[in-house]
Amino acid sequence: MIQNFLSSWGLFYQTYLAGWLIILLLSLIGVLVVGRDQIFIGAAISQASTLGVALAMGATALFPEDQFPWIHSTIFLSAMAVIFSVIAASITGQGGASGKESHEAITGWVFLISASLSILIVSHSPHGLEEIHRLLSSSIIGATAVDVWVFGILTIFTALLLTIFYRKILLFSLDTSMAVAIGMRIKIWNVITSAWLGLAVGLSIRASGMLYTFGCLVLPALVAKNLCREVRHMFLVAPVVGLLVGITGFVLANGYDYPPGQMTVTLFCLLLVLVWIFRRLGYKSGL
């Protein structure tokens, strides 16, 4: 099986590398999402990103390519995915204060409006509908060298930011009251983290689809949460576990001819169940 995988390397190495870099990137950011217990936000942002792509596809039907070539470019599609992710991340970051709507309600609204509109917008465009279905079902086949570079740079940049501003990011993400009290500018931090999350999710959606993006965002961090004693360890365990599962998933998918995205997410889910059982048994035996 491994031999088969290695022989497919020449043809699919960009897909594999992009897929693994997406796991590394999203698992780092996912620790903060899981840390805030706002897992559904990941789904809502991913769905909003799909709406951005649907709108871009819808625009291609309205604006002829000879007059508006940029609207028909892949950069425009990616930009719309990122813009809508950032908007969704900003909106879902609101609420929760007394007198305002809850986080869950706002997040649910973002998810539902994005899910329904993205289909409505492209429902009369066979090509658009196919693209949206591809994004929703997740296919990471077809990643390019540009994707590899973009996710590589984004992952390194994310790791650097987390290393340099580790405590500030953690305090802002996990205990906002204290962050305010020590003078952190919460509004600026909100803008930065929303843009960061939106950029990572938006670009991942374009390259790998919703299921894979959402799965990589929350599942490695959830596994790490159950294995670690401290949050700082989660930032190491989540990407390492994510990468191991990603490699296994791609090898198995290649060997048995299954879609790699779905295979990887399924493995993450199975691992999470194992970790839950392990933790439960450990808890019962007093470990």
Add this chain to the structure above:
Amino acid sequence: MENKEFIFKMNGLSMAYGDRTILSNINLVVRPGEFWFLLGPNGVGKTTLLKALLGMHQPQQGHLQLHPKFAQGNFVGFVPQRCDLNPTLPTTVKEFVLLGLAGIRTSKGAELERLRWALEKMKLEEMIDKNYWSLSGGQRQRALVARALIRRPKLLIVDEPTKDLDLTAANALMESLTDLNRKENLTILFVTHDLTLAAHYATHIALFLDGHVEAGLCHTILNQENLERAYGVPVSIWQEPSGALNVRINGTGGLR
């Protein structure tokens, strides 16, 4: 006393939300080593005053003056009423307290030295590697104080820390805070509804009355007339043989 250096001064300070004035013409001088209790019913502006000190809310009028010596670095340590941390998240007491160093650059050795000091002051040295969520309510509250202390503040603001604690845990916390106040000369601003605690531990009191603040030494402010004006109910106040003040809100069936 008048010549003693101050930590902060409020001169004619007024605070408002939009057109609604919450506090007007507040004059308050807080000096090093004082243990202030901020007393008053809900909604009288105690939290608004804290927000002014933390720089979260700008005064409408007047000004807040920090002593230049104390204004540098990490002037204020804040212990919030509650901790926002997700209770399913794994964290140890060590990691939780070290989070208080956000924005402060120190060497690894200095970090650990600060950690040990803060935990020792809050009597949590033995708990350093324990899961924060396995601690009792009182220990968690002391860990919150340790997280503020690790910044080595000149002024510690504590917002209703004993609210959900049983008597033993509340007493343990108060003893630790009193130790800090006396041995480390740390200035403390303590927000509470508990008049008995104020009578026992305060050196100074700021009593919030109809948008104004009566402030001064504990024995001068904590009297029947002021308390009845502030709370709108009959109050008994007497001195124990030990010299300590004691307070009872009549008709509530016990001390508060």
